[in-house]
Amino acid sequence: MGKNLLKKVWELHKVRTLPSGQDQLYIGLHLIHEVTSPQAFAMLAERGLKVLHPERTYATVDHIVPTDDQSRPFKDELAEQMIQALERNTAEHGIPFFGLDSGLQGIVHIIGPELGLSQPGMTIACGDSHTSTHGALGAIALGIGTSQVRDVLATQTLAFNPLKVRRIEVKGALRSGVYSKDIILKVIAELGVKGGLGHAYEYGGPAIEALPMEARLTICNMSIEGGARVGYINPDQTTFDYLKDRRFVPKGEEFERAVKFWKRIASDPDAEYDDSFELDADNLQPMVAWGINPGQAVGVLEKLPVLNALKAEDREVAEIAYSHTRFHPGQPIKGQKIDVAFIGSCTNGRISDLREAARLVQGHKAAAHVKALVVPGSQAVAEQAESEGLHEIFRRAGFQWRQAGCSMCLGMNPDVLQGDQICASSSNRNFIGRQGSPKGRTLLMSPAMVSAAALAGEVADVREIAQGGRK
Amino acid sequence: MSESAPVIREISGGAIAVRGNDIDTDRIIPARYMKELTFDRLGQYSFYDQRFDSSGNALDHPLNDSRFEGAGILLVNKNFGCGSSREHAPQALMRWGIRAIIGESFAEIFAGNCTALGVPTLTVGHGEIEELMRLVEAEPQTELRIDLESRQVQAGGSKISVSLSASQAQVFLSGTWDTTTSLLEGLEEIQAAAARLPYVKDFPYDRPRG
Numbered sequence: 001m002g003k004n005l006l007k008k009v010w011e012l013h014k015v016r017t018l019p020s021g022q023d024q025l026y027i028g029l030h031l032i033h034e035v036t037s038p039q040a041f042a043m044l045a046e047r048g049l050k051v052l053h054p055e056r057t058y059a060t061v062d063h064i065v066p067t068d069d070q071s072r073p074f075k076d077e078l079a080e081q082m083i084q085a086l087e088r089n090t091a092e093h094g095i096p097f098f099g100l101d102s103g104l105q106g107i108v109h110i111i112g113p114e115l116g117l118s119q120p121g122m123t124i125a126c127g128d129s130h131t132s133t134h135g136a137l138g139a140i141a142l143g144i145g146t147s148q149v150r151d152v153l154a155t156q157t158l159a160f161n162p163l164k165v166r167r168i169e170v171k172g173a174l175r176s177g178v179y180s181k182d183i184i185l186k187v188i189a190e191l192g193v194k195g196g197l198g199h200a201y202e203y204g205g206p207a208i209e210a211l212p213m214e215a216r217l218t219i220c221n222m223s224i225e226g227g228a229r230v231g232y233i234n235p236d237q238t239t240f241d242y243l244k245d246r247r248f249v250p251k252g253e254e255f256e257r258a259v260k261f262w263k264r265i266a267s268d269p270d271a272e273y274d275d276s277f278e279l280d281a282d283n284l285q286p287m288v289a290w291g292i293n294p295g296q297a298v299g300v301l302e303k304l305p306v307l308n309a310l311k312a313e314d315r316e317v318a319e320i321a322y323s324h325t326r327f328h329p330g331q332p333i334k335g336q337k338i339d340v341a342f343i344g345s346c347t348n349g350r351i352s353d354l355r356e357a358a359r360l361v362q363g364h365k366a367a368a369h370v371k372a373l374v375v376p377g378s379q380a381v382a383e384q385a386e387s388e389g390l391h392e393i394f395r396r397a398g399f400q401w402r403q404a405g406c407s408m409c410l411g412m413n414p415d416v417l418q419g420d421q422i423c424a425s426s427s428n429r430n431f432i433g434r435q436g437s438p439k440g441r442t443l444l445m446s447p448a449m450v451s452a453a454a455l456a457g458e459v460a461d462v463r464e465i466a467q468g469g470r471k
Numbered sequence: 472m473s474e475s476a477p478v479i480r481e482i483s484g485g486a487i488a489v490r491g492n493d494i495d496t497d498r499i500i501p502a503r504y505m506k507e508l509t510f511d512r513l514g515q516y517s518f519y520d521q522r523f524d525s526s527g528n529a530l531d532h533p534l535n536d537s538r539f540e541g542a543g544i545l546l547v548n549k550n551f552g553c554g555s556s557r558e559h560a561p562q563a564l565m566r567w568g569i570r571a572i573i574g575e576s577f578a579e580i581f582a583g584n585c586t587a588l589g590v591p592t593l594t595v596g597h598g599e600i601e602e603l604m605r606l607v608e609a610e611p612q613t614e615l616r617i618d619l620e621s622r623q624v625q626a627g628g629s630k631i632s633v634s635l636s637a638s639q640a641q642v643f644l645s646g647t648w649d650t651t652t653s654l655l656e657g658l659e660e661i662q663a664a665a666a667r668l669p670y671v672k673d674f675p676y677d678r679p680r681g
């Protein structure tokens with residue numbers, strides 16, 4: 001039997017077996033941001049340690065940046081302190097920092113792939129659970145805590161227990177109006193938010209192979225919402241074409257050498273897996289996560305579950321979800337009124353997401369009662385969108401056009417829900433309080449579905465307003 | 472290998488149950504309280520939005536219940552600590568006074584963060600956690616004694632077997648749960664591993680000039 005990509009990358013990066021029985025793995029790329037790194041630098045200073053490989057760590061600022069007025073100092077004093085700490089720490093340790101004036105700043109999981117820092121066959125770590133995103137390029141990308149950020153800074157390695165690999169085979173082809181976001185929401189709905197514990201998810205099959213790179217990033221991004229710490233897609237021609245000529249990607253003859261390695265690192269055709277799961281893309285409809293975790297999701301034409309149809313443990317969480325959302329068991333999700341529409345985040349803040357959303361809202365107007373905002377995932381995405389005139393399309397449709405950052409995905413900047421507002425959101429988590437208001441309610445969906453909801457003022461089926469478009 | 476942290480063999484104290492599956496780290500500590508450069512002040516924000524309404528009035532929550540004041544062992548259900556990787560979550564709980572967590576299952580990043588802080592995450596079956604939770608809720612003054620070596624919890628008159636991953640048991644019992652020291656002991660092997668990576672030696676990053 002052959003080997004899967006996880007096993008190959010693991011073996012390549014294994015430094016040694018630790019006395020604990022865990023493997024010490026070398027980390028090829030370390031990404032840091034302002035929220036989970038200052039304490040790690042303080043721990044280093046306390047112990048008199050230096051950064052072992054500053055050239056393998058890259059920094060940016062994303063969680064706390066305001067997306068309207070970015071002039072310094074920030075109005076929020078705490079946010080200003082955090083960006084200053086990152087500026088100080090990166091300068092002191094010689095770590096490259098993509099700040100607000102670099103033209104390269106953005107959400108850490110948008111800029112890693114965009115700059116070509118994230119490459120197939122690498123181990124990637126970042127103090128952020130959505131690091132799983134980078135697996136779309138065929139990397140093993142792990143979200144870590146702050147003590148582990150300290151460990152990577154000090155040793156360029158981490159201690160891990162081995163992971164099992166589940167092959168997620170997606171057959172068929174996505175229909176118009178159905179996107180990669182819907183695939184991953186369906187996978188999580190089927191396997192559950194704890195289904196992936198102890199596992200890496202390898203996504204494959206015709207529907208995955210047909211996806212462009214940005215759509216693949218969306219899928220791997222949400223692996224963690226299914227409990228899988230890692231999600232990846234084997235590198236193929238789509239991957240190589242995406243990476244070619246990107247800023248940090250080797251050029252010329254070295255690129256050819258890289259491609260040879262990237263092909264080799266992919267799972268063998270006869271690779272072994274610990275288990276597998278199959279999904280059919282043909283029958284997939286646009287998904288909406290309605291509850292308090294991303295696994296509580298239904299097709300847009302489905303009704304919310306009635307409690308006695310659920311397993312006992314799902315029922316308990318559903319009861320909390322109904323008490324928080326004040327939705328009713330058995331109600332259709334289509335037609336549910338919304339207050340806010342948010343397009344952005346490391347899940348769906350890329351140029352293809354914005355192009356598709358703009359295509360759908362062009363010539364229309366967001367419902368009068370809806371506050372709609374578009375937050376590009378990076379300065380490069382913003383620049384590209386503006387060069388294509390997308391910002392004007394959004395503005396004419398009544399959307400606010402903002403600057404790059406995490407924004408309303410997690411409410412660490414001024415972009416937060418008020419009271420019990422309901423937000424149609426292209427982000428990744430509908431946890432209680434996630435969007436900054438303890439009573440706020442989040443409906444997760446594709447950016448195209450968010451566009452449709454913004455126009456209708458309620459959850460709508462995007463397939464009814466437009467045909468064609470991307471995947 | 473040198474001891475880099477205290478050996479943790481036994482944890483005793485009062486316990487507190489926070490019921491529910493899939494309790495995410497946003498619930499354990501809302502993101503707005505993470506705008507801090509240190510972890511020092513986080514204890515007070517543990518489960519903040521579950522404990523207080525928008526006007527700051529205390530809600531019905533075990534952490535607001537004076538009968539559980541000083542409890543050092545947290546009892547939880549399935550997939551505790553899912554979602555965001557924020558170490559702020561276990562840091563907040565630790566600074567609240569939690570020294571060990573017993574649950575049905577834990578999200579991996581959360582459990583790893585706990586290990587790095589010297590807070591064991593022990594697992595038991597549904598029946599056992601229910602028994603422990605009921606016991607503690609009925610008699611809040613009950614003392615629990617967790618023995619990591621024998622993997623047993625003594626609670627009231629009963630003894631319950633708990634699971635602890637082999638790696639957690641090893642690092643707590645040998646006082647090596649502070650990973651930086653153990654990882655750095657392999658410095659030569661680290662440099663050797665780096666030197667054989669194709670993307671380090673054959674096709675390194677194209678670093679733009681200037």
